[in-house]
Amino acid sequence: MQQTTIGQVHATSIIFFILFVLVTLGITYWAAKRTRTTKDFYAAGRSITGFQNGLALAGDYMSAASFLGIAGLVSTKGYDGLIYSVGWLVGWPIVMFLIAEPLRNIGKYTFADVVAYRLNQRPIRAAAAGGSLVTVLFYLIAQMVGAGTLIKLMFGLPYEVAIVVVGTLMVAYVLFGGMLATTWVQIIKAVLLLGGATLLVILTLSQFGFSYGELFSQAVQKYTDKFLEPGGLITSPLEAFSLGLALMFGTAGLPHILMRFYTVPDAKEARKSVFYATGFIGYFYILTVTIGFGAAVLVGQKVIMGIDKGGNMAAPLLAEALGGTPFLGFLAAVAFATILAVVAGLTLAGASALSHDLYVGVIRRGVSAEKEEVKVAKIATLCLGVAAILLGILFKGQNVAFMVGLAFAVACSANFPALLLSITWKKFTTKGAVASIYTGLVLAVSLIILSPTVWVDVIHAKEKAAVEKQIKDLEAREKPKIEAMEKEGKTLEAAREKTQLETQTKELKAAMPKAIFPMKNPAVISMGAAFLIGILLSLAGREKEAEDKFEEEKLRTYVGIGAE
Amino acid sequence: MTKKTAHEIMEDSDFKSLAGQKNSISVVLTILELVLYFGFIGLIAYNRPFLSSKLSGAITIGIPIAVGTIVLSWVLTGIYVRWANKKYDLLVKKVKEKVGG
Numbered sequence: 001m002q003q004t005t006i007g008q009v010h011a012t013s014i015i016f017f018i019l020f021v022l023v024t025l026g027i028t029y030w031a032a033k034r035t036r037t038t039k040d041f042y043a044a045g046r047s048i049t050g051f052q053n054g055l056a057l058a059g060d061y062m063s064a065a066s067f068l069g070i071a072g073l074v075s076t077k078g079y080d081g082l083i084y085s086v087g088w089l090v091g092w093p094i095v096m097f098l099i100a101e102p103l104r105n106i107g108k109y110t111f112a113d114v115v116a117y118r119l120n121q122r123p124i125r126a127a128a129a130g131g132s133l134v135t136v137l138f139y140l141i142a143q144m145v146g147a148g149t150l151i152k153l154m155f156g157l158p159y160e161v162a163i164v165v166v167g168t169l170m171v172a173y174v175l176f177g178g179m180l181a182t183t184w185v186q187i188i189k190a191v192l193l194l195g196g197a198t199l200l201v202i203l204t205l206s207q208f209g210f211s212y213g214e215l216f217s218q219a220v221q222k223y224t225d226k227f228l229e230p231g232g233l234i235t236s237p238l239e240a241f242s243l244g245l246a247l248m249f250g251t252a253g254l255p256h257i258l259m260r261f262y263t264v265p266d267a268k269e270a271r272k273s274v275f276y277a278t279g280f281i282g283y284f285y286i287l288t289v290t291i292g293f294g295a296a297v298l299v300g301q302k303v304i305m306g307i308d309k310g311g312n313m314a315a316p317l318l319a320e321a322l323g324g325t326p327f328l329g330f331l332a333a334v335a336f337a338t339i340l341a342v343v344a345g346l347t348l349a350g351a352s353a354l355s356h357d358l359y360v361g362v363i364r365r366g367v368s369a370e371k372e373e374v375k376v377a378k379i380a381t382l383c384l385g386v387a388a389i390l391l392g393i394l395f396k397g398q399n400v401a402f403m404v405g406l407a408f409a410v411a412c413s414a415n416f417p418a419l420l421l422s423i424t425w426k427k428f429t430t431k432g433a434v435a436s437i438y439t440g441l442v443l444a445v446s447l448i449i450l451s452p453t454v455w456v457d458v459i460h461a462k463e464k465a466a467v468e469k470q471i472k473d474l475e476a477r478e479k480p481k482i483e484a485m486e487k488e489g490k491t492l493e494a495a496r497e498k499t500q501l502e503t504q505t506k507e508l509k510a511a512m513p514k515a516i517f518p519m520k521n522p523a524v525i526s527m528g529a530a531f532l533i534g535i536l537l538s539l540a541g542r543e544k545e546a547e548d549k550f551e552e553e554k555l556r557t558y559v560g561i562g563a564e
Numbered sequence: 565m566t567k568k569t570a571h572e573i574m575e576d577s578d579f580k581s582l583a584g585q586k587n588s589i590s591v592v593l594t595i596l597e598l599v600l601y602f603g604f605i606g607l608i609a610y611n612r613p614f615l616s617s618k619l620s621g622a623i624t625i626g627i628p629i630a631v632g633t634i635v636l637s638w639v640l641t642g643i644y645v646r647w648a649n650k651k652y653d654l655l656v657k658k659v660k661e662k663v664g665g
Binding site: 079092093094228233278285558 | 570571573574579582583586589590593594597598600601602604605606608609610612615616620621622623624626627630631633634635637638640641642644645648649653656659660663
């Protein structure tokens with residue numbers, strides 16, 4: 001099992017990948033003939049059923065990074081990986097209970113439609129488009145860089161080539177096929193990913209007589225009891241709480257997720273689609289965790305980390321061990337398809353913020369012909385595609401893991417509070433909404449830049465590494481000396497040397513770059529501040545017009561009268 | 565039936581009961597989900613020995629609790645859909661008829 005062909009080009013993966021590209025381009029061609037109006041381009045003509053949208057939502061949410069990353073985390077860290085995966089699911093019930101139906105009933109294409117419904121259009125649209133674009137761009141950069149790295153790792157294709165291939169295909173789907181093609185790409189990808197992961201789990205469990213008990217007992221034999229116990233993932237309760245807030249309420253503020261609710265005909269289908277999506281995503285995480293444990297036992301941490309330190313290749317390695325090169329090839333193609341589908345969804349969400357909110361809502365003051373808006377949306381798609389490729393290449397080799405966290409922090413701080421307050425609170429005003437969005441946006445971005453994840457690990461990465469190296473060198477120099485002294489029986493001197501070493505280490509550590517903001521995730525502060533500012537500014541000055549329109553909005557929220 | 569304005573509908577007892585029921589179920593289920601997830605996080609932060617205790621064989625209690633959090637979150641969305649499909653949609657239909665829309 002030490003031998004692996006990962007990183008080489010396989011006939012099977014190429015065949016599966018070409019098949020996927022051909023089928024999806026065929027769908028795009030079919031969809032292009034049905035995509036004329038804005039309703040077609042942004043919302044697939046509202047023709048998607050609840051079940052289909054459930055799969056598409058799951059497709060948007062289950063990224064290659066989460067599939068490979070969580071399997072890797074479980075295989076290297078055991079139970080901590082399971083804890084991590086739970087956090088990614090718990091936002092979905094919140095989407096269902098608070099957002100999905102009102103959003104569908106009030107809005108048209110973007111979540112800004114809802115926030116701007118009874119408020120002053122232009123400032124709201126500008127602010128909301130800002131929140132959407134920042135969320136989408138950070139998410140997109142993380143996906144692009146991940147895509148380039150993964151494809152290089154799996155297919156041996158050069159990074160830049162991979163980025164250009166991904167960027168070109170995603171633009172083709174969105175540009176020609178709009179939301180209809182994007183939705184079907186998501187559905188196919190979701191089915192492939194769920195099917196591939198299910199097959200891998202069946203093959204894994206067959207090695208353990210289809211008994212989880214056996215799988216876990218072998219895992220414990222190999223890696224001690226600690227493997228199934230919580231480890232170092234959660235150190236500070238406040239930090240865990242803040243991350244939990246970002247995951248829970250961030251999901252309800254992701255523009256590419258929210259946009260999907262406009263593709264179904266009514267609120268009833270919107271609600272059904274969340275139920276299906278939650279089921280699929282939950283099932284997917286349970287599969288992924290099983291794959292992680294299976295890889296730890298059947299492949300082994302040494303081999304997994306030997307290929308990729310982060311453990312990202314745990315699932316492909318397990319597939320190769322159990323199903324040979326054909327299965328590895330299939331899974332590699334599925335990972336590629338997954339990346340493509342996710343970036344296509346993001347691009348469409350970004351393009352709609354640019355065209356529907358910024359161009360039509362702000363520049364044209366809400367007056368624009370159908371044809372013109374579709375044209376602008378397509379130009380925006382093209383621009384975003386080019387930007388995604390350039391950013392992907394620009395951030396090559398950079399540590400971008402924090403960017404998905406940043407996207408969630410912005411989503412829960414800038415997008416979610418304004419959205420929730422506009423649906424539920426009569427006295428919410430334009431000033432309150434605009435201030436809430438910008439407060440959340442600025443705080444989330446700046447606090448993350450000042451946090452340990454970026455300030456220390458990215459901006460001052462060199463200084464951090466230098467200090468770590470100094471400490472390591474010092475220990476390598478002094479420790480043998482101390483040990484030698486202890487062996488010779490010079491315990492007193494050894495003890496003195498030891499304390500000296502400790503003070504020296506401490507002095508070196510003092511030079512370690514420190515984060516200006518101590519928390520890794522700012523959600524508890526940035527989201528809290530966004531709510532607070534939104535509420536205070538609304539209370540400070542009433543907006544009669546907005547209050548008058550609330551009854552009409554309320555009727556639409558609950559009953560769906562006037563919904564598009 | 566004559567058409568009613570938005571303001572009249574707001575005062576209608578059927579609409580009031582519909583909005584009231586929808587708000588309560590949304591709030592109650594949201595709180596349950598928060599308690600479920602942050603309860604799990606709280607256990608990790610404050611009671612590791614409990615999560616690490618053995619259930620049967622090598623399996624620790626933490627494993628069914630984590631998987632249970634995922635499954636229960638889904639069950640909560642199921643409860644909401646069931647309620648909405650059975651009760652809420654009927655109320656919506658009733659109110660819609662009053663508006664004539």
